[in-house]
């Protein structure tokens with residue numbers, strides 16, 4: 713049932729292997745021919761909700777080209793109504809069956825949230841606060857666990873908790889997506905990109921589907 717989604721995931725991971733080993737496609741992915749081909753329509757094979765961090769561009773880290781990925785980027789890969797709407801749009805309009813929530817190590821938005829939890833900052837702009845407020849519930853609980861003893865461990869766990877929370881919000885925060893998951897083979901997975909190694913680790917939601 714999730715065959716198309718798993719195939720798409722395999723394609724992404726192969727691309728990431730090429731990227732991480734520096735054997736990625738240098739050209740061809742954005743050729744003029746490809747651009748003209750896409751004038752008649754697009755059929756992206758995966759939807760990626762990723763962080764805006766300049767070091768984590770989805771097309772590059774998965775070594776994909778024009779028309780391959782439907783990408784939504786927002787600081788901290790948070791899920792607000794416009795992100796859900798974007799995923800619904802792509803899943804319904806293009807029949808895309810895989811959604812990847814892509815967090816990453818050393819995420820500034822997650823670190824800012826941890827900082828805010830330890831030292832509340834009244835002066836923060838309302839807009840920035842709206843991002844921190846969406847990350848806060850998933851990481852707050854970690855402060856009471858042994859992870860909190862070490863800042864690096866805490867940050868690492870917080871990135872993953874935030875990815876899991878976003879993936880769950882996509883799975884359960886929309887009737888449209890819930891229906892596509894139950895009846896139409898849509899798969900939502902959570903992954904973390906390592907700035908250090910260049911590799912993506914899919915740690916949430918993929919095993920159950922395979």
Ligand SMILES: [Zn+2]
Pocket residue numbers: 763764765787788789816818819820821822
């Ligand atoms: Zn980030």
